[in-house]
Amino acid sequence: MLPIIALDFQTLSETEAFLDQFPVDEPLMVKIGMELFYGEGPKSLASLRRNRQLDIFLDLKLHDIPHTVERAAIQIGRLGVQLTTVHAAGGSAMIEAAKRGLIEGAKQAGVKPAKLLAITQLTSTSQAVLNDELGIEGTVMASVKHLASLAETSGADGVVASALEAPAISEEVADDFLIVTPGIRPQNSAVGDQVRVTTPDQAKSLGSSAIVVGRPITQAADAPAAYQQILQQWR
Numbered sequence: 001m002l003p004i005i006a007l008d009f010q011t012l013s014e015t016e017a018f019l020d021q022f023p024v025d026e027p028l029m030v031k032i033g034m035e036l037f038y039g040e041g042p043k044s045l046a047s048l049r050r051n052r053q054l055d056i057f058l059d060l061k062l063h064d065i066p067h068t069v070e071r072a073a074i075q076i077g078r079l080g081v082q083l084t085t086v087h088a089a090g091g092s093a094m095i096e097a098a099k100r101g102l103i104e105g106a107k108q109a110g111v112k113p114a115k116l117l118a119i120t121q122l123t124s125t126s127q128a129v130l131n132d133e134l135g136i137e138g139t140v141m142a143s144v145k146h147l148a149s150l151a152e153t154s155g156a157d158g159v160v161a162s163a164l165e166a167p168a169i170s171e172e173v174a175d176d177f178l179i180v181t182p183g184i185r186p187q188n189s190a191v192g193d194q195v196r197v198t199t200p201d202q203a204k205s206l207g208s209s210a211i212v213v214g215r216p217i218t219q220a221a222d223a224p225a226a227y228q229q230i231l232q233q234w235r
C-alpha cells in the first residue's frame with residue numbers, strides 16, 4: 001500500500017490546494033479525518049475524487065453503543081471509501097456492529113465495502129497515560145496485542161497501532177490482517193503530540209502493512225518532495 005497522507009485540514013479549499021501540488025495522474029492514498037469531515041461533510045469526498053483518482057481512508061474512529069455504531073457505519077459504507085475505523089476498546093459487539101453496518105451501507109449504494117480497522121491504543125498514548133490516567137494495568141504492548149486479537153475475532157480487517165507493536169501483533173493474527181501505523185516521523189522531524197513513533201523504513205522492517213503520515217508532509221515547505229522521500233524510505 002502507498003503511504004497514506006493524513007489530510008488534516010480545516011477546509012476543502014485548503015485540502016484541494018494541498019493536493020494541487022501533486023501531479024494529477026499521481027496515484028495517492030489519503031486519510032480524511034474528523035477535522036475535514038465535520039467541517040465540510042460527506043460531499044467533500046466526492047469533490048476530492050472529482051479531479052483525481054484517490055483511495056480514501058475515512059478515519060472517524062467510531063465509539064458508541066453498537067446500535068448507534070451500526071447506523072453510523074451504514075452511512076460510511078454508502079460513501080465507497082476504502083478504509084475506516086472503529087475503536088477496539090468499545091468491545092466485540094461494537095466492532096461487529098461496525099462491520100455489519102459497512103457491509104449493509106455498501107450493499108445499499110452498490111459499492112465495495114470499506115475495510116474496517118480497529119484502533120488499539122492511540123499512538124499519542126504513553127505507558128504512563130495508559131496506567132495512571134486511563135487506569136489500564138500492564139504494558140502498552142500487552143494492551144495493543146489484546147485489542148488486536150479482539151479486533152480480529154470480531155471481524156475487523158486490521159488494526160491501527162504503532163509500528164513498534166507490529167511484530168507482536170503479527171504473532172497473534174492472520175497474515176492478511178492489516179497493521180496500519182501512524183506515528184511516522186522521518187529522522188529529525190518534529191514529534192509533536194505523537195509518542196510511539198518510528199521512521200518510515202523502521203515501520204517497513206517491523207512489518208507495518210501501511211504507514212499514515214500527516215504533518216511531516218502537510219507542513220513541509222515542499223510537500224511533494226517530502227512525500228517522495230517518505231515513499232522511497234517506505235519502499
Ligand SMILES: O=c1ccn([C@@H]2O[C@H](COP(=O)(O)O)[C@@H](O)[C@H]2O)c(=O)[nH]1
Pocket residue numbers: 006008031033119121122123124160161182183184192194212213214215216
Ligand atoms: O493511533 C492513532 C490513530 C490515528 N492517528 C491519525 O494519524 C494522523 C497522524 O498525523 P501526524 O501529523 O503524522 O501525526 C492523524 O490524522 C491522526 O488523527 C494517529 O496519529 N494515531
